[in-house]
Amino acid sequence: MNRMTGRGRIWAGAVVAGVAALSIVMAVTGIGAQSAIDETVRIGFIGGSQTSDNADVALYQAAVLAAEQINEDDGVVAPDDTRYGFEVLYYQADTQSEVVEALENAVDDDVIAVLGPHESTLAQAISDAGTPDVPILIGESSVPQQRYFYPLSADYVSWGEAAADYLNEQRHIETLGMLTANTDDAEAARDAFEMAAGADAIVTDIVVDVDRDEFSAEAETIREEDVEALFVWAQNEQLASLLQALEDARWRGVIVFGGDDGAFLQMTTVGTGDVFTLANWSPSAYDTDSQAFVGAYAARWGTQPTPESAAYYDAVGLIAAAVDNSGVTVSSVASWLSSTGELDGVQGDYDGAQADAVQLLQWTSDSVVDAARYVNGECVNCPSYFVEDTREEDTDETETLQIALITAANGDNEALADAIEDAVRLAIREINEQGGAIDPDNTRHTFSLQVYHASDADEAESALQEAADDGASIVLGPDYNGQVLPNLSAAENASVLQFVSATNGQISTIDSSDTVFQIRATDDALARAAALYLTETRELTRYTTVAVNTDYGLDGIEAFEDIVVEADDGDIVLQLEHDVAENDMSAFADQVVGAQSEVVVVWSTQPAAANLLAALDAQNWDGVFVYGYLTPRFIDQNPVSSVEVVGPVNWWSSASDWATRDFTARYTDRYSSEPAPQSAAYYDTVYLVREAVTESGAAVSDIQSWLLDDVTFSGAQGDYATEDYTQGELTRSVLMIGVTDGVVSELARYNDDTCIAYCE
DSSP: OOEEETTTOOOTTOBOTTSOBHHHHTOOOOGGGOTTOOEEEEEEEEEOOOOTTOTHHHHHHHHHHHHHHHHHTTOEEOTTSOEEEEEEEEEEOOSHHHHHHHHHHHHHTTOSEEEOOOSHHHHHHHHHTOSOSSOEEESSSOOOSSTTEEEOSOOHHHHHHHHHIIIIIISOOOOEEEEEESSHHHHHHHHHHHHHHOGGGEEEEEEEOTTOOOOHHHHHHHHHTTOSEEEEESOHHHHHHHHHHHHHTTOOOEEEEOOOOSOGGGGOOOOSSEEEEEESOOTTOOSHHHHHHHHHHHHHHSSOOOTTHHHHHHHHHHHHHHHHHHOSSHHHHHHHHHHTOOEEOSSOEEETTEEOEEEEEEEOSSOEEEEEEEETTEESSOOTTOOOOOTTSOOSEEEEEEEEEEEOOSGGGHHHHHHHHHHHHHHHHHHHHTTOEEOTTSEEEEEEEEEEEOSSHHHHHHHHHHHHHTTOSEEEOOOOHHHHGGGTTHHHHHTOEEEEOOOOGGGGGSGGGGTEEEOSOOHHHHHHHHHHIIIIISOOOEEEEEEESSHHHHHHHHHHHHHHHHSSSOEEEEEEEEOTTOOOOHHHHHHHHHTTOSEEEEESOHHHHHHHHHHHHHTTOOSEEEETTOOHHHHHHOOOSSOEEEEEESOOTTOOSHHHHHHHHHHHHHHSSOOOTTHHHHHHHHHHHHHHHHHTOSSHHHHHHHHHSOOEEEOSSOEEEGGGSOTTBOOOEEEEEEEETTEEEEEEEEETTEEEESOO
């Protein structure tokens, strides 16, 4: 049996795809360069033969990465005031006898804990040999039920429960089917799914042999039973065959698959229905911690981590936390893992050294998207716009809730107005098709829409009053600050609630903010997010700010500058202002270049911003141009070559989160065009109103009280949380985007001042 430590013992001839020979790759510690570290704690890793296709290599590399990062951060200080670093030693074992010997060697080397083996029969061999002498942490749930064994991941029962909750409680799909192989794991997951979903919801229950490879009869049964969603636990090859059979049977539904081993995408085009797979973690996870791990792993090893890698990365963090809190004896580490074992890890939140975290991943023909994440049985990111079908429920009466929409449908604004109206109509159509909203008094409310147009503030005020006279109690829009700010008392005077996509921060700080609600993040929130991204993620230091001499321009820049001033290395090297009518920015461009600015931040009119961008481009300035009012039209009309353009926006159809992709796909399918940045906010607002009616009632006072209470809602645009923000603010969801050759990409996402994605 070969044994290799992180200090350089050789795995002869082994090569990992994308990286160098393992004799080089597996060098671990760098501890010699860490003068602050007093002593080194050893962690064992038991894995299989050193071949390029050995999945254990990725698990080991994740553990090594965690150890290196801890050491680079000067290790941890134990209760004895000694600072400890960590190294990971590899012990090769392919058979049951070898794995027992590997553990003995690890104990002889004074390891404090062992990671793996990541194979149930080998783990059982250790258990059969007696109680291990050190804690053994394994990145799955199927571990021996014995002292000193720690399963790091959620079990298949949690997977089945998550699948049932997603289909039944989140998507409100009522007719479910099951198709499972005749294995112990499949049976456990199947039983959990059936119990969570309820036996009455299961109309088809098919069990097949694990070697079955033809499913035409089963596909016909699924279609004939009108199954809307199917829970499958089988082999990858079996699902691929089943998908083909379902496509031949012309069945279109939702599938949640629990048997994927990471190779599913390589063997199918996923042509039938919406296909989701279950995992404890995925490299596609849409959160900052996961993205940071994926990026660091790729930088260190030249490849992407496997789904199981996160557990072994976190395992080293758990051991380090045990040393930090309890000490460096085997018993103290084991005791802390068992009694506490808390860690905010990549895979999820650990309690007792196990993370009850499950992901649902949606598959397309060429990608996988993080669709839903469960933590301790609760979905933490499921959108709220999937609603229950209430058409069959008996109600006392039916009424119509009239919604008014005020848009500026003239000239260049017509396309935006159409995109906003389309989003509202899409939401209303979906809600009405599901039976509308049933209020607490058992009255059904269906929604209708009337559209009004306004080109200035006076027309906007008249349109709102006309809508109220026509019977509307909910008014959506307008979008422009200039049409909203002069009319902030109009909604209260007309006894309606108004939801505006205008972003001026003053809208939600005045007395009428209990009748006027902002459905997009304010300029202040946008500016803060931009500043946090540039100072914390990009670590840029030299800033020039440019503001139009108006309240919105000066307020936005002030919010930005406040964050920069608080940053450790932020420096405002130049502050520039100009009048509204001033558009010649050539002198400003000279000053930006002369001040050696890395960043110029613009809160101004589009003509002024466009001219400044062009002037900087003409001088081949290679800094970052930040514009607070990026729109598709601005991007289309202002191509640049040398300047990096970024901007804080409320939403963009190219964002990579699942809710954005889902909404964009449904919108595009219906209207054959992409939604505008404002579309998501208006779509979400209709669903917010529906939820308010369901929870509180359809009267203006009912909806108002509900909105002013502790509302939490997750929509296409992002999260809404009225409790956390100024009265009248519904959201502070901000997307940082970058523009390259006219193509928009997501750079980061913020909820208020917290970055939740792409901030590694």
